[in-house]
Amino acid sequence: MTRRRWMRLVLATWILPFDFSPSVTAQTPRRVGFAQVGAESDWRAAETKSIRGEAEKRGVELKFSDGQGKQENQIKAVRSFIAQRLDAIILAPVVETGWEPVLKETRAAKIPVFLVDRGITVSDESLYVTLIASDFVEEGRMAGRWLVEKTGGQARIVELQGTVGSAPANDRKRGFEEAIREHPGMRIVRSQSGDFRRSGGKQVMEAFIQALGREFDAVYAHNDDMALGAIQALDAAGLKPGKDVLIISIDAVRAAFEAMIAGTLNATVECNPLMGPLLFDTIEKHARGETIPKKIINPDRLFEQKDAAEAVKGREY
Numbered sequence: 001m002t003r004r005r006w007m008r009l010v011l012a013t014w015i016l017p018f019d020f021s022p023s024v025t026a027q028t029p030r031r032v033g034f035a036q037v038g039a040e041s042d043w044r045a046a047e048t049k050s051i052r053g054e055a056e057k058r059g060v061e062l063k064f065s066d067g068q069g070k071q072e073n074q075i076k077a078v079r080s081f082i083a084q085r086l087d088a089i090i091l092a093p094v095v096e097t098g099w100e101p102v103l104k105e106t107r108a109a110k111i112p113v114f115l116v117d118r119g120i121t122v123s124d125e126s127l128y129v130t131l132i133a134s135d136f137v138e139e140g141r142m143a144g145r146w147l148v149e150k151t152g153g154q155a156r157i158v159e160l161q162g163t164v165g166s167a168p169a170n171d172r173k174r175g176f177e178e179a180i181r182e183h184p185g186m187r188i189v190r191s192q193s194g195d196f197r198r199s200g201g202k203q204v205m206e207a208f209i210q211a212l213g214r215e216f217d218a219v220y221a222h223n224d225d226m227a228l229g230a231i232q233a234l235d236a237a238g239l240k241p242g243k244d245v246l247i248i249s250i251d252a253v254r255a256a257f258e259a260m261i262a263g264t265l266n267a268t269v270e271c272n273p274l275m276g277p278l279l280f281d282t283i284e285k286h287a288r289g290e291t292i293p294k295k296i297i298n299p300d301r302l303f304e305q306k307d308a309a310e311a312v313k314g315r316e317y
């Protein structure tokens with residue numbers, strides 16, 4: 001046997017049977033795609049920073065896509081991650097429905113998908129590995145209970161909803177309604193979406209003031225940014241936010257603490273955006289073959305004005 005034929009035989013019998021494709025041998029995914037919603041709020045910016053920072057720390061090459069608040073852009077991003085044969089995909093789905101087709105494509109390509117911060121409705125849950133998020137229904141309940149307590153169960157409430165069709169908007173609405181249901185004096189007199197944006201909160205609040213005059217007692221905003229926009233509108237209309245009108249929102253970003261210290265926001269329910277470390281631990285565990293729970297819930301708490309000065313110290317977002 002010639003030397004060359006001998007080498008070929010060795011190659012064929014020993015080396016070729018091993019599969020060196022990245023999906024099999026990569027214990028630690030090295031190339032990961034992140035289809036982010038956009039940059040609508042301070043919370044979103046903090047989440048992006050946490051995930052980017054953690055990827056960098058671990059030497060993961062992160063392909064980042066800003067979906068500009070549109071599902072179609074996020075679907076395109078996921079398809080491009082498939083085309084690039086990435087090791088894993090992180091998806092923060094803007095809305096709950098409509099993901100099934102593209103997730104079937106990721107499954108066919110054998111690329112695991114990790115959902116962050118927002119859930120989806122699919123008939124087959126095996127289309128994604130896990131969802132790392134807060135319990136939005138519970139956040140809504142916390143806000144509702146707080147308002148019942150502060151108003152003695154009597155309040156005309158205006159509600160600023162998050163992005164239409166998004167899990168946090170749907171669930172925060174549901175949880176809040178549940179918490180006030182037993183209290184007939186608690187009435188939602190207006191409810192509209194401000195798309196989780198400061199500008200949206202301001203505009204919708206202006207319209208509410210236009211329609212209601214001073215005939216409302218409280219604002220429930222699905223996130224801090226919209227509450228901060230509403231505070232501007234209330235100020236401009238000569239109302240005293242935090243005093244004439246009670247305001248509670250969700251997220252607990254730094255600007256909310258500043259507003260609580262200034263006395264214009266009354267309370268905020270925390271929703272932790274610092275997903276990076278837990279997310280990449282989970283991606284690595286999955287690559288090692290460990291079983292991952294279908295839902296990983298971050299615990300939340302409520303902050304009031306009296307907690308603000310102390311709590312804001314050392315906060316990362």
Ligand code: GYE
Nearest residue numbers: 041043044117168196223
């Ligand atoms: O509360 C809001 C944001 O999905 C939990 O999205 C997230 C929400 C967050 O823009 O500020």
